[in-house]
Amino acid sequence: MTTLWSxxxxxxxxxxxxxxxxxxGFDRRLFEDDVQGSRAWAQALRHAGVLGTEEAQALDAxxxxxxxxxQADPAILAGEDEDVHSFVERLLVERLGDTGxxxxxxxxxxxxxxxxxxxxxxxxxxxxxxxxxxxxxxxxEQATAAGDALMxxxxxxxxxxxxxxxxxxxxxxxxxxxxxxxxxxxxxEADALPLGSGAIAGTSYAVDVQQLARDxxxxxxxxxxxxxxxxxxxxxxxxxxxGLAMVHLSRLSEDLIILCxxxxxxxxxxxxLSTGSSMMPxxxxxxxxxxVRGKSGRALGGLxxxxxxxxGLPSGYxxxxxxxxxAVFDAEDTLAGCLTVVRAVVAGLTLNxxxxxxxxxxxxxxxxxxxxxxxRGVPFRRAHEIVGALVRKLVAExxxxxxxxxxxxxxxxxxxxxxxxxxxxPEASVLAKMTPQSTAPGAVSAALADLRQWIAASxxxxxR
Ligand code: ARG
Numbered sequence: 001m002t003t004l005w006s007x008x009x010x011x012x013x014x015x016x017x018x019x020x021x022x023x024x025g026f027d028r029r030l031f032e033d034d035v036q037g038s039r040a041w042a043q044a045l046r047h048a049g050v051l052g053t054e055e056a057q058a059l060d061a062x063x064x065x066x067x068x069x070x071q072a073d074p075a076i077l078a079g080e081d082e083d084v085h086s087f088v089e090r091l092l093v094e095r096l097g098d099t100g101x102x103x104x105x106x107x108x109x110x111x112x113x114x115x116x117x118x119x120x121x122x123x124x125x126x127x128x129x130x131x132x133x134x135x136x137x138x139x140x141e142q143a144t145a146a147g148d149a150l151m152x153x154x155x156x157x158x159x160x161x162x163x164x165x166x167x168x169x170x171x172x173x174x175x176x177x178x179x180x181x182x183x184x185x186x187x188x189e190a191d192a193l194p195l196g197s198g199a200i201a202g203t204s205y206a207v208d209v210q211q212l213a214r215d216x217x218x219x220x221x222x223x224x225x226x227x228x229x230x231x232x233x234x235x236x237x238x239x240x241x242x243g244l245a246m247v248h249l250s251r252l253s254e255d256l257i258i259l260c261x262x263x264x265x266x267x268x269x270x271x272x273l274s275t276g277s278s279m280m281p282x283x284x285x286x287x288x289x290x291x292v293r294g295k296s297g298r299a300l301g302g303l304x305x306x307x308x309x310x311x312g313l314p315s316g317y318x319x320x321x322x323x324x325x326x327a328v329f330d331a332e333d334t335l336a337g338c339l340t341v342v343r344a345v346v347a348g349l350t351l352n353x354x355x356x357x358x359x360x361x362x363x364x365x366x367x368x369x370x371x372x373x374x375x376r377g378v379p380f381r382r383a384h385e386i387v388g389a390l391v392r393k394l395v396a397e398x399x400x401x402x403x404x405x406x407x408x409x410x411x412x413x414x415x416x417x418x419x420x421x422x423x424x425x426p427e428a429s430v431l432a433k434m435t436p437q438s439t440a441p442g443a444v445s446a447a448l449a450d451l452r453q454w455i456a457a458s459x460x461x462x463x464r
Contacts (some may be wrong), residue, residue, distance in 0.1 A: 036216070040215045043207065111194045111196075120185065128183060132183070140167045140169070172252045179244060363401070365425070
């Protein structure tokens with residue numbers, strides 16, 4: 001096999017080491033980006049007077065043909081080539097001979113691989129965002145279907161206060177919306193043209209990088225050729241954004257694993273997204289959600305792996321950077337797969353209203369009792385003590401507020417009036433909330449309307 005640099009050496013490279021170090025097995029995913037970049041580079045060389053019009057046209061036609069063949073039959077993306085850049089150049093030289101050999105004038109693979117990865121992320125992040133928006137839409141559907149249904153919210157994983165079930169779904173949607181914004185920021189960071197950087201010092205040909213940036217749809221040029229040859233911040237930003245999205249999917253999964261479990265059963269998982277046990281006939285296991293939770297560990301490992309790879313590098317390109325592809329592709333694949341399965345799980349959930357409502361009443365209304373006393377002029381700290389003592393008594397007697405007679409209320413405080421009974425329900429509790437981010441039914445409807453607008457606006461911007 002020949003490499004792009006064999007002229008420098010007396011003997012053949014060690015075949016095992018060369019094959020081991022080849023990236024073509026995984027960087028073939030950059031094929032269309034590589035061809036796109038090379039077509040633009042051929043035009044830039046023509047404008048710079050390096051290539052004649054005919055040569056540039058021949059290069060463009062051959063690259064277009066190579067692209068079409070590769071897209072029609074991905075199986076042709078094979079061979080002993082060192083990487084996707086070598087592969088495309090080999091095909092070009094096979095077709096055009098010396099004209100093909102002129103394409104790499106003034107260009108280095110160091111900037112080429114950065115360009116390809118930037119182009120790749122620019123298009124692939126949009127696909128991830130599209131799937132992410134579909135998960136948010138499934139959460140919005142569940143929030144809509146839940147209507148005025150109630151459930152407890154938890155702190156320290158102990159029942160804390162009643163909330164609308166819709167509020168729970170919208171909480172997860174809020175985190176995923178931030179992920180969408182973070183992915184957009186990663187896309188913006190990748191949006192800088194590295195071509196013109198050469199191997200490290202820039203290029204000695206009069207390449208119009210501004211025009212090249214316009215041709216390739218970049219909004220700006222990188223600032224410094226040394227920095228550009230080893231800058232993978234945009235890749236790390238992407239892997240971080242994907243990793244944090246995985247953290248959110250993992251937490252949603254954990255919530256659903258618990259709340260669909262036998263102890264809570266607020267929701268029922270669809271059979272299609274559950275699995276059975278080979279031995280215990282009664283089991284209905286949430287395997288897909290557990291896998292999402294498990295894969296979040298891998299996603300975060302990939303982020304740390306990439307950051308550590310970058311940490312010790314001297315300025316300029318180093319082959320260590322080839323590892324960036326593993327981190328980026330694995331983050332993308334992991335997130336894409338998990339988004340798809342979480343969307344299906346969320347869409348398939350059935351709410352068990354009665355069970356969720358029952359779990360939202362009882363002693364978790366204690367704050368509302370304290371707030372009642374505050375409304376009668378008692379300082380909150382004092383009200384907390386009074387209600388705390390009442391809770392202690394009810395816990396000991398295994399009762400809750402609904403079983404208290406008026407005489408018992410009055411024994412706790414003579415400020416309790418007959419209206420206390422109607423005030424201490426989960427419905428009254430959520431209605432009493434006053435802030436826009438709260439679980440008050442009006443606030444939740446407004447949040448849901450805002451979310452629907454966001455879904456519509458996002459969908460309009462993303463690929464069909
Ligand atoms: N496969 C290489 C990578 O992924 C491409 C760049 C090679 N550049 C070089 N000077 N060897 O980083």
